Amino acid sequence: YDISRTEQQSYIVTEWLEGQTLDQYLQRPLSLPDKLHLLQQIAAGLASAHQAGVIHRDLKPSNLMVCLPAQQVKILDFGMASRQRRLQQQAETEGAGLPPMMSSQLHTQWSQHTTAHQIRGTLPYMAPELLQSDIDATVHSDVFAFGVIMYELCYGVHPFLRENADATMQAIVQQIKQPPAQSVELPQSLKNLINQCLAPHPSQRPTDLSKVAVFLAKLQQELLQRQRLGIWYPLVRWQFWAAMAPIILVFSLWLGQQSVDKQSLLSQGKTLALQPFDNLGGDPAVQQFLQGMALSLSQDLAKIGQHNQQVWVLPPGELANLKEPSLKNIYQQYQTDLIISGTLQHLGATRRLSLNLHNGADGRILKSSELDLPLNGWDQAQQQVRQELLQLLNWQQPSDLTLSKGSATSDEAYKAYLTGLSYLYRFDYKDNIEKSVQALQQAVGSEPNFEQAHYALAAAYLRLARQPDSTGWLVKAEQMLSQPSLLSQKDNVQWLALNAEINLVKSEYNKAVELYLQVLSRTPTNADSLMGIASSYQRLGKNDLAEKYLLQLVTLYDHWYFKDALALFYYESSQLDKALTAYKDLLANSPNNSRILQTIGAIQFSLVDYDSARRTFEKALQVDANSSNYANLATVYFYQKNYQEAVTYFQKAVELKPERYLLWGNLADSYRWTQQTQKAQNAYTMALQLLENRLVKAPNRPALKLQKAIFLAKLGQSSAALEQLPALTTPKMKITAAQVYELSGFREKALGLIEQAVSEGYQIAAIRAEPEFQSLIQTDGHRISLLHN
Numbered sequence: 001y002d003i004s005r006t007e008q009q010s011y012i013v014t015e016w017l018e019g020q021t022l023d024q025y026l027q028r029p030l031s032l033p034d035k036l037h038l039l040q041q042i043a044a045g046l047a048s049a050h051q052a053g054v055i056h057r058d059l060k061p062s063n064l065m066v067c068l069p070a071q072q073v074k075i076l077d078f079g080m081a082s083r084q085r086r087l088q089q090q091a092e093t094e095g096a097g098l099p100p101m102m103s104s105q106l107h108t109q110w111s112q113h114t115t116a117h118q119i120r121g122t123l124p125y126m127a128p129e130l131l132q133s134d135i136d137a138t139v140h141s142d143v144f145a146f147g148v149i150m151y152e153l154c155y156g157v158h159p160f161l162r163e164n165a166d167a168t169m170q171a172i173v174q175q176i177k178q179p180p181a182q183s184v185e186l187p188q189s190l191k192n193l194i195n196q197c198l199a200p201h202p203s204q205r206p207t208d209l210s211k212v213a214v215f216l217a218k219l220q221q222e223l224l225q226r227q228r229l230g231i232w233y234p235l236v237r238w239q240f241w242a243a244m245a246p247i248i249l250v251f252s253l254w255l256g257q258q259s260v261d262k263q264s265l266l267s268q269g270k271t272l273a274l275q276p277f278d279n280l281g282g283d284p285a286v287q288q289f290l291q292g293m294a295l296s297l298s299q300d301l302a303k304i305g306q307h308n309q310q311v312w313v314l315p316p317g318e319l320a321n322l323k324e325p326s327l328k329n330i331y332q333q334y335q336t337d338l339i340i341s342g343t344l345q346h347l348g349a350t351r352r353l354s355l356n357l358h359n360g361a362d363g364r365i366l367k368s369s370e371l372d373l374p375l376n377g378w379d380q381a382q383q384q385v386r387q388e389l390l391q392l393l394n395w396q397q398p399s400d401l402t403l404s405k406g407s408a409t410s411d412e413a414y415k416a417y418l419t420g421l422s423y424l425y426r427f428d429y430k431d432n433i434e435k436s437v438q439a440l441q442q443a444v445g446s447e448p449n450f451e452q453a454h455y456a457l458a459a460a461y462l463r464l465a466r467q468p469d470s471t472g473w474l475v476k477a478e479q480m481l482s483q484p485s486l487l488s489q490k491d492n493v494q495w496l497a498l499n500a501e502i503n504l505v506k507s508e509y510n511k512a513v514e515l516y517l518q519v520l521s522r523t524p525t526n527a528d529s530l531m532g533i534a535s536s537y538q539r540l541g542k543n544d545l546a547e548k549y550l551l552q553l554v555t556l557y558d559h560w561y562f563k564d565a566l567a568l569f570y571y572e573s574s575q576l577d578k579a580l581t582a583y584k585d586l587l588a589n590s591p592n593n594s595r596i597l598q599t600i601g602a603i604q605f606s607l608v609d610y611d612s613a614r615r616t617f618e619k620a621l622q623v624d625a626n627s628s629n630y631a632n633l634a635t636v637y638f639y640q641k642n643y644q645e646a647v648t649y650f651q652k653a654v655e656l657k658p659e660r661y662l663l664w665g666n667l668a669d670s671y672r673w674t675q676q677t678q679k680a681q682n683a684y685t686m687a688l689q690l691l692e693n694r695l696v697k698a699p700n701r702p703a704l705k706l707q708k709a710i711f712l713a714k715l716g717q718s719s720a721a722l723e724q725l726p727a728l729t730t731p732k733m734k735i736t737a738a739q740v741y742e743l744s745g746f747r748e749k750a751l752g753l754i755e756q757a758v759s760e761g762y763q764i765a766a767i768r769a770e771p772e773f774q775s776l777i778q779t780d781g782h783r784i785s786l787l788h789n
Contacts, residue, residue, distance in 0.1 A: 017067050022038070022064040036219055042064060043146065047208065054078070058125075059142055059146060060145065070619065124148070140202035150197060151198065193206075272301065275294070275339060277341075278343040296382065297389060301389065327339055327360070340355060351372070352370060353371055355371075368392075413450055416446065420436045420442075440453055451486065454483065457480055458480040461474070496518050496519045513537065516533035525556055530550075534569070543569075550569055553565070567599070576603060583603070594624035597619055598620050601613045608769065614637075614640075627652075627663065633649050634648075638670060641673075646670040646673075647667070661686075665683070668684040684715050702727065705724050706725065709740045732757075734762075735766075
């Protein structure tokens with residue numbers, strides 16, 4: 001992570017790993033799926049090294065760390081590794097060779113064993129060709145060591161380890177494998193793979209461990225499905241192998257409920273954060289708009305960073321989530337490379353602003369500057385500060401980029417504007433947005449021609465419109481942008497972007513796409529608009545176009561922020577193989593990220609691997625005890641038919657977010673299945689009331705109407721429920737509607753919709769897991785089984 005020096009001591013900073021080496025970890029009992037999970041990670045890691053031309057040369061259990069509690073494997077000790085293209089040169093310069101080095105101790109006896117050909121490694125894991133001829137280590141010799149580890153894990157015994165080095169060498173060369181102490185049942189395909197990896201000739205071994213990793217992952221999922229589905233496993237096996245499609249369950253998982261701009265940001269590239277400026281004098285008259293200035297400047301820097309593709313600037317709302325935005329906390333949370341801090345103090349008739357550019361990792365000041373600002377004229381002061389920041393960063397302001405500039409002649413109006421911005425991007429109090437609206441309305445009232453204040457006020461109205469159960473604010477946002485002074489700027493990028501977002505909130509997705517395309521025609525690298533158009537296309541069901549723009553984002557900005565958006569898209573669009581790959585990459589960089597754990601748990605849940613999902617959700621809950629994580633854990637308990645535990649966790653979720661109708665509906669389901677009829681009725685009624693508030697804002701949204709139908713059916717209002725059913729355009733909607741018909745006593749219609757959904761790719765296992773269909777399966781299960789034919 002870093003190389004530095006303090007006083008006379010140089011040091012390096014590396015990743016801290018908590019866990020056990022693989023040989024220590026294997027002291028505990030592990031199931032075969034657990035072992036395959038470890039092996040799959042080792043294969044994938046080695047494949048990455050090989051693709052970079054790196055040969056490990058000393059792969060063994062003591063060089064593999066299992067990080068707990070996530071069971072994430074790290075490959076350690078590349079100290080003996082070499083790049084393939086350098087090995088020949090190295091062999092030529094190391095000399096004629098030395099005799100073997102032995103020791104009486106096991107851990108030193110096999111370590112750094114040197115043969116007569118100067119190939120170094122650990123003897124029991126060395127390939128036979130390295131012991132017989134003067135050749136270099138290759139990908140194939142790493143594969144052999146991996147095969148030895150596979151044998152150890154799967155059979156419980158080392159294949160070649162004997163009482164001394166000579167006997168061990170003989171066993172390797174002659175391929176005399178140690179049989180397991182007791183009979184071990186393994187799939188034939190796994191036995192074949194182990195034998196291939198341990199083949200005596202290098203050409204007989206697999207050459208691409210990435211394919212081995214994919215095979216092991218599929219085999220693990222097959223075994224887990226076999227355990228979960230029991231006698232029903234043969235019905236889904238062919239579909240699993242054909243597409244590895246997710247089993248989409250109707251019960252709502254709380255994935256993606258947090259908005260993208262509030263998720264954790266762990267960048268893999270260069271990042272910059274601008275701290276709120278400290279008001280050393282404590283003057284309350286300048287505190288709020290001083291923070292607003294920092295936010296406005298942060299937005300300016302973000303535009304320049306995106307325009308030049310140099311750096312990703314942390315969104316202002318992210319820092320607002322930190323209880324204490326200190327240098328240390330910012331770096332720990334976001335791994336930010338550079339952090340700018342500033343302090344303001346009074347000096348007679350002026351205010352002095354001191355700016356510091358810090359190394360994020362250790363807080364060291366890399367550069368600093370000072371400038372004096374007049375007591376009035378904050379509009380001009382902001383431009384002055386921005387120019388100073390650009391000099392501090394050695395950035396050039398693009399001439400063709402429009403940045404924030406005040407058009408207020410009144411200092412009072414500009415102070416109100418900055419105060420409004422300071423509240424707009426804070427999440428510490430529920431009334432912050434309302435306070436922002438009040439301040440921005442004051443700015444607009446004081447200076448009617450202050451265009452930036454009008455745009456900021458429209459953005460504040462839009463933020464209020466996005467809140468659950470809010471009404472009227474979307475209309476206000478539209479009215480603000482329809483004022484003559486702004487309407488005359490319809491070709492302005494800011495006007496187009498805000499209107500695109502309004503149409504996205506209104507579910508007018510085609511119109512949103514049209515506006516986003518206009519923005520992107522002028523600013524092709526605009527990250528917000530690329531994210532917005534991808535979201536619009538996804539909701540239109542045009543996943544190929546949504547993926548196109550998300551991939552464009554990841555290509556432009558190689559950052560965690562956008563990679564997470566792409567991974568979430570893959571999950572939501574049921575591209576589970578891509579989602580798993582993306583989330584494993586993200587988890588490697590952020591093993592304690594609640595958002596990533598939520599989604600991995602949801603994928604495990606979709607594969608009916610309830611035990612793994614429960615463990616993952618429990619870890620997510622330890623990281624962040626929010627309503628989504630409580631609800632996810634409750635969902636797993638519900639589908640494991642542990643309804644009382646589901647009640648407990650759904651109650652906690654509802655306590656934290658009582659405004660969410662789905663949480664109330666899930667709690668009501670749990671009450672119903674624990675025979676708490678009155679509590680279930682009350683919870684369904686509350687869910688329905690909250691849903692009605694959402695329908696006021698989006699009366700024609702099919703998903704909301706379908707949800708209303710299911711709530712009414714569970715309340716026994718069958719006629720009203722059936723009237724709410726919208727056009728059923730997807731298999732998932734047909735399954736939900738089938739529940740409505742089943743609850744309303746129309747079984748034949750329910751079966752008809754189930755048959756349609758299955759014919760369109762819906763998974764039989766998901767239908768069998770749905771509690772609402774238990775009675776139907778008991779009486780008409782034969783019809784469900786016949787659907788596979």
